[in-house]
Amino acid sequence: MAEMTEMQVHEEQVMNLIESSSGNPTITPLTRTNAHRAESIRRIGTDKDAVAFHFRKKSTRMCQNSYKQKVTLATTICGEGDFVERRVLTHPHTENGEEKELRASDFKNWEVTGFKYPGYLEELEEIAVNAYRWNSHEAETRAETDIMGYEKQLHEDLKKIPEAKKQDYINTYKSKISVLFHSLSRCANPMVTGRGGFNFQRNEKAQNAYQNRYDEFLKWREKFLKTIQLLTEKDRPEEEKREETWRRLKRDIASSANTIHEIDTGKARGYNRALFVSSIFNKVSTFAGHGDVEIVQKAIDFISEYNAGIKKPVITPRHRFFQLAETASRMRDKLKETQEQENREVTFEGGILVWNYQESRLQILFNKIPEESKRRELKSSGFHWSPKNRAWQRQLNPNAVSAAKRILNLQNI
Secondary structure (H helix, E strand, O other), X not given: OHHHHHHHHXXXXXXXXXXXXXXXXXXXXXXXXXXXXXXXXXXXXXXXXXXXXXXXXXXXXXXXXXXEEEEOOOEEEEOOOOOOOHHHOOOOEEEOXXXXXXXXXXXXXXXXXXXXXXXXXXXXXXXXXXXXXXXXXXXXXXXHHHHXXXXXXXXXXXXXXXXXXXXXXXXXXXXXXXXXXXXXXXOOOHHHHOOOOOXXXXXXXXXXXXXXXXXXXXXXXXXXXXXXXXXXXXXXXXHHHHHHHHHHHHHHHHHHHHHHHHHHXXXXXXXXXXXXXXXXXXXHHHHHHOOOHHHHHHHHHHHXXXXXXXXXXXXXXXXXXXXXXXXXXXXXXXXXXXXXXXXXXXXXXXXXXEEEOOOOEEEEEEOOOOOHHHHHHHHHOOOEEEOOOOEEEEEOOHHHHXXXXXXXXXXXX
């Protein structure tokens, strides 16, 4: 059993058979708990080929005279009012070329031969059901839907996370979802509990608490995935990152060039041609300002080749666009000279202002975390927090120095 649990957590595809100590295969039966993950099934005790299983593919009837809530995968469930027959939750499978409905009561006759993803949160099923006892007439169905949705989200998140970090993410994710369910269990609905003696004020506090826990979960997940993305990007080979940068720029240039050509040939009307030319020039000039000679030259070559295949050039040879390679070369030499300078520091009350020439960054190092208003001002002025350097920083240029002088009230530097 421990072997099966470990397999569910770590394997990308969970197989329905594992070898027991006696050498006989163990069957994984289809249940209401794992049905949402099942991809293919087969009748127990037969050697027929497995058939596709589609959880909640169709709904055969609608709730009437009651509150209706649409949930995942086009299933309609009544939250309040008349009880809904279980046949509204269909589990179609294909057998002998025909699609058939499989009732939950028949699951015991089927085994699962393939899963879409592991059962990361199956152990939370009872907690999830209890979370809806006071606020839904269909607690089991609502819990089932939540577990299914969170497991799918978790499975997709894990595709973006390095192997070494996956188990930590699974454990924290599971813990936070458990907290969410426990918080939800304190929320009630008078349509379920009855209105007699219902404490609306306490229920409002419980709902606010649940919303806070949910917001915390969203922020944690967003921050974790963003951090992983940054770390992954940092670890990518430099050549790969530069190639990706060029592909994005090339795509933008090609889009603007195609529009310019359509304007010239009368296929696109009502557009300002000069704006699209300026768009190309401004994008490439940004790279020239960073001394990126190779990217700039690729952009110039691309436009030259594009012009060669059409009657009217999208950017004429006299345009200063074709001088950006020289600009980039001069800027590269200037940046190299600047990077060889020794860093400069200016102390102010509460921190240090650093001209970091090696990284071409103007950095502000505070002795303690600045107040919220100061952080907003830094962000609005182009400064961003760098966890690596433990500093607020932006590209080193005259505008950055002017912004720092204003924010820190340093006039004599």
